[in-house]
Amino acid sequence: MKKFIIGLLKAIGYFGIYFGMQILVSTVYSIAVVVPVVVEYIIGGYDLTDPVILEQYMNDIMQPVLEATMALTIISGILTLGLLWLIFVCRKKKFAKEIGLRKISLGTIPPIFLMGLGFNVLTGVVLSALPESWLGSYEETSSMAFMGEYWVTFLGTAIVAPIVEEVIFRGLAYSRMKKGMPKVWAVILTSVLFGVAHGHPVWMLYTFVFGLLLIWVLERTKSLVAPMVLHIGYNLCAVLQMLLPADAPDWAGIALIAAAAVVAAIGIIWFLLIPKVPAPAEDNLPANESTAIDTIATEAEETVKDIIS
Numbered sequence: 632m633k634k635f636i637i638g639l640l641k642a643i644g645y646f647g648i649y650f651g652m653q654i655l656v657s658t659v660y661s662i663a664v665v666v667p668v669v670v671e672y673i674i675g676g677y678d679l680t681d682p683v684i685l686e687q688y689m690n691d692i693m694q695p696v697l698e699a700t701m702a703l704t705i706i707s708g709i710l711t712l713g714l715l716w717l718i719f720v721c722r723k724k725k726f727a728k729e730i731g732l733r734k735i736s737l738g739t740i741p742p743i744f745l746m747g748l749g750f751n752v753l754t755g756v757v758l759s760a761l762p763e764s765w766l767g768s769y770e771e772t773s774s775m776a777f778m779g780e781y782w783v784t785f786l787g788t789a790i791v792a793p794i795v796e797e798v799i800f801r802g803l804a805y806s807r808m809k810k811g812m813p814k815v816w817a818v819i820l821t822s823v824l825f826g827v828a829h830g831h832p833v834w835m836l837y838t839f840v841f842g843l844l845l846i847w848v849l850e851r852t853k854s855l856v857a858p859m860v861l862h863i864g865y866n867l868c869a870v871l872q873m874l875l876p877a878d879a880p881d882w883a884g885i886a887l888i889a890a891a892a893v894v895a896a897i898g899i900i901w902f903l904l905i906p907k908v909p910a911p912a913e914d915n916l917p918a919n920e921s922t923a924i925d926t927i928a929t930e931a932e933e934t935v936k937d938i939i940s
Contacts, residue, residue, distance in 0.1 A: 638811025639820070642804035646824055649711050649799045656707040657696075664695045698779045701787040708787075708795035715798070730802030733854040733911070740860050742901035743848060747864020749895025750844070754837050755872075756888055761833065781873070789870050793862035800825045801845055802855045818846050841865065853908040 668691050672679070679685050719726040726732075800821055809817035822842030826835035845858040875883075 634811030636811070638808040638817070641807040642821070642824065645715075645799055645803040645807075646828065648714060649795070650828065652711045652714065653704070653707045656703050656710065660699060660703055661696055664699075665692050668692050701779050701783050705783070705787045705791045708791045711795055712798065715803075730798050731806055731849075731853070731855045732802070733856070735852055735854040735856040736905070739852060739857065739902070739905055742898045742905070743857055743860045744864040745894050745898030746844075746848075746902065747861045747866075747898075748868045749891045749893075749898055750841070751865045751868035752872075752887060752891030753895060754841075756891075758833065758837070784873070785870050789863060789867040793866055794859055796825070796828075797845070797855055797859045797862055800828075800842070801849050801858050805846060805849075818843065821846065848902075851902070851905075851907050853910055 668688070672688055677684050677688070679688060716726045719729055804824060805817055805821040808820060812820075822839045825842040825845075826839035829835055829838045845861060848857045848861050849855065851857070
């Protein structure tokens with residue numbers, strides 16, 4: 632039970648760093664934007680009881696913040712990775728090793744990437760079957776997340792977010808939880824945490840399922856690079872779909888869905904044909920055994936030094 636609680640607390644702690652950095656960066660930016668606007672309206676003597684002026688006032692405050700959402704995501708993500716790296720350096724641990732960033736066969740990357748592209752389109756198909764009452768607020772929230780310059784959206788959604796989220800949820804949260812509890816619980820709790828991080832109920836629903844897929848890929852490859860590639864492919868497809876014309880004919884959508892199904896199937900079959908990577912030796916050791924081996928190695932090294940001297 633003690634290991635269970637410790638593993639869960641560590642996972643929540645890393646999630647707290649990730650979420651806290653987002654809040655900090657957003658708050659600092661919001662203050663920098665809001666204060667000048669408030670001062671301008673106060674000095675200008677605007678009547679905020681006037682509905683028209685009040686609406687303009689709220690728009691002047693909110694619009695810059697919404698347009699900067701993705702840029703703030705990029706900044707907070709980079710700062711989160713920097714802070715985590717610094718924490719592990721101070722603890723004299725290798726960051727890449729702690730998050731499971733191991734080498735991966737180049738032949739493994741294409742099928743994983745194809746799975747990401749295909750599953751994104753199939754996710755859209757499933758979402759289209761949901762009630763309109765569910766999709767209204769979801770589409771509004773999604774559109775706000777993709778406001779701003781396209782290249783910023785591309786960088787934040789397709790590159791930074793997948794890397795940062797994989798480090799936090801699969802590299803740190805999942806790896807810590809599975810050391811202190813049955814793996815199935817670690818898988819479920821990590822995926823729940825991943826879903827909660829996305830806020831909207833619809834996002835929570837499909838990111839939970841996507842989280843299960845990401846862990847499956849991680850467990851077969853034993854490298855965080857694999858879920859990063861899958862996540863990048865998934866998000867990249869969403870960004871590329873923004874370039875499609877809004878008045879595209881129905882047959883184009885049907886063709887896209889069919890192509891996505893084929894691509895996803897090819898990716899899965901191809902990936903399953905690749906042999907599963909065995910777990911690294913250190914991952915198979917209980918924490919106390921690992922500590923004992925480290926202690927023995929240290930003592931042996933000191934003994935050798937004494938003999939030489």
